[in-house]
Structure formats: C-alpha cells, structure tokens
Amino acid sequence: MSAINCTYKISGxxxxxxxxxxxxxxKTAWDEIVAGLEESFTCIVYDLRGHGESPTPQxxxxxxxxxxxxxxxxxxxDHKKIHVIGHSLGGMIGPAYARAYPERTLSVGLLSTAxxxxxxxxxxLQAVGEAMQxxxxxxxxxxxxxxxxxxxxxxxxxxxxxxxxxxxxDTPTSVFLSVFWIYARTEMAPWLQEINCPCLVLTGExxxxxxxxxxxxxxxxxxxxxxxxxxxxxxxxxxxxPERVLEPLTQFLLKQDNE
Numbered sequence: 001m002s003a004i005n006c007t008y009k010i011s012g013x014x015x016x017x018x019x020x021x022x023x024x025x026x027k028t029a030w031d032e033i034v035a036g037l038e039e040s041f042t043c044i045v046y047d048l049r050g051h052g053e054s055p056t057p058q059x060x061x062x063x064x065x066x067x068x069x070x071x072x073x074x075x076x077x078d079h080k081k082i083h084v085i086g087h088s089l090g091g092m093i094g095p096a097y098a099r100a101y102p103e104r105t106l107s108v109g110l111l112s113t114a115x116x117x118x119x120x121x122x123x124x125l126q127a128v129g130e131a132m133q134x135x136x137x138x139x140x141x142x143x144x145x146x147x148x149x150x151x152x153x154x155x156x157x158x159x160x161x162x163x164x165x166x167x168x169x170d171t172p173t174s175v176f177l178s179v180f181w182i183y184a185r186t187e188m189a190p191w192l193q194e195i196n197c198p199c200l201v202l203t204g205e206x207x208x209x210x211x212x213x214x215x216x217x218x219x220x221x222x223x224x225x226x227x228x229x230x231x232x233x234x235x236x237x238x239x240x241x242p243e244r245v246l247e248p249l250t251q252f253l254l255k256q257d258n259e
Contacts, residue, residue, distance in 0.1 A: 003065070003072035007053040008046035012038025015106065016079040017253065018070065019045045022088030022112075023179045024168040026052040029087065032242035037250065041083070046073055048089075050175030059178040063186055066179075067097045074104065083253060085109030085200075087238055088210065089183045096188075098195050107256045109200045109249060112210045112235050115188035116217035125184040125209070129177070137176050141165055147208055148236040160239060192221035199225040200252040202245065204233030226252065 009027060011034060019030040027045035034043045047054040049061060049069055070093060074082055083106045086094035091113025098105040114121075132140050145154065145161060154161055168176065199222045203215040212229050219227035228248045230237060237245050 002057075003068040004049050004055045004057055005076070006046040006049060006055075006069050006073055008044055008073060008077075010042065010044050010077070012041055012043045014039075014041040015083060016074075016077070016081075017041040017043050017083040017085065018074070019043065020070065020084065020086035020090030020093050021045075021048065021051070022086075022090050023183055024051070024171045024176050025087075025164075026167055029238050033238060033246060033249070036242070036246040037253070040250075040254065042079075044073070044077065048179070050179070051171060056172060056175060059174040061175075061178045061182065063092065063096055063182050064100075066093045066182070067100055070097050071101060071104075080104070081106050083107045083109075083256065085111060085249065086113070087111045088113055088235065089179055091210075092183065092186050092188060095192065095195050095199070096186075098197055099191055102196065105197050107198045107200070107253065108195065109202065109252070110215075110218060111200075111245070112203050112207055112237055113218070114183075114210045114214045115192060115221070116214055117187065121209075121214075122184075129180055129184055132177060132180070137173055138169060141168060144168070148234055149240055150206070150232065150234055153240045164236070164239065188218070189221065192218060193223060196223055198252075198256050200228065200249065201225050202228040202230065202237075202248060204235060204237050205229050205231045206233060207235045210235060 021029040027047050030045045050056045084094040091110040094108045098108050201215050201219045203210050219225050
C-alpha cells in the first residue's frame, strides 16, 4: 500500500487542523470554515486522491489508503499531533486515522457521516451504487441534489448547486465510484470504541443517509464524544450553513486546545 502526495493548502496559525472533504468534492469545500478558524488554528485542506489537483492512482481505492495519504501529508508538514475533521466520507477517514495513529491525533470531528447502518440502509446505498455503475454517475445526480440540499437552498442558490455538480462531473467516474463504495461499505461500528480522543459528532436533522439515528449511535459508541444535530439541514452542511457548523465546531476545538 503506497501513499501519494495530495495537493494541499495551508493557512492560519495555531495547532494544526486537517480538513477532509467528501465524495467528489474538493479542498475548497472548507473555505468558509477555514475563514472562521484560521485565527486560532493552522488549517490544512487537501484534495483526496483522484480529486481536484491531486494525483489519480489506479482505482479501486481503500479506506486504509486514504488514511495513509493523510499520514503522509502530516509527516510532510512535520506536525507532531493534529486535529482532524471530515465531512461524509471524510468523517470516516478521520476516525480511521485516529484508530491507526492514536498518538498523532488530538481530536476528531465526524461531520455528516454514518455508522450502525441497518440492512435497509445498506440496500439503499447498494441500489444507488448499482444505478451509477449501470447508468453512469451523471444521470443519478438529481438524486444527490435532493439528498444534499434543502428545497429553499436549491431555489435560492442554483449557482452553488451547479458548481458542486460540476465538481462531480469533473471527477473521473472510476474515482467517484471507488470512493462511493468505500463510503457505502465502511462500517465503523466494530471499532468506534477504540477511538479514545475527544470527538465531535455532528449532522443535519434532515440528512437521509447520515441521519440523527446513525449519529446518535456513533456518539453512543465513542468513549469521549459530544453530539450536535443541526435542525432543518440535509447533507451539504458545509455549503448550505457553514456559520451553523462553525459555532459548535469552534467551541469543541477550542475546548480541546485549552485542556
């Protein structure tokens, strides 16, 4: 298993905070979060392998490889211990990193992610994945829009929605499908109890795939965590309501930094 050099951007000052985006997104997903945190933290955002400006090794990818990409970046920047926050798939990479490198991890933020899925949950994801493999990713995009954003946001910000869809379209199909299957098939339940660092578990009330039920389960399995549910939001909380994410995230991170 070989890690790659992911393209990254670093700004701010203070303890290092690594931010991991989700499926088919880019490091720019964190721009507004970074703007609110860079006075207190050194913010590192990066493109996952196969995304944006990062190299695109041959698929399929594994969760372990995504973890090793993060570790390679940490080692390259020579940060001894790091805070890690991730959204969606990134919310799985973060705790998996903490499990593999507990001595390097100060805290983890699990945003809009999933564990403890039922058989029905799994079958729905399987159906979406199979539809993309059969029809292609683009024809299934309308389904994602409805899952990612509230109706009001779709009506009021069509330009932002289209920009997000363009990111998906610009992601190689093999890459998008590979990371989708990592997200769909990863089950963190067997090992969440091994993550001993402080964790923030946060999701949107109306997020169908990463709903409060699954996040309440994550919170119950983690030894040291706090749970935040943001009402009237779906999956794309970083784009739709960054200011609402920032408040609990900032409080959580500053609390860890002061202890």
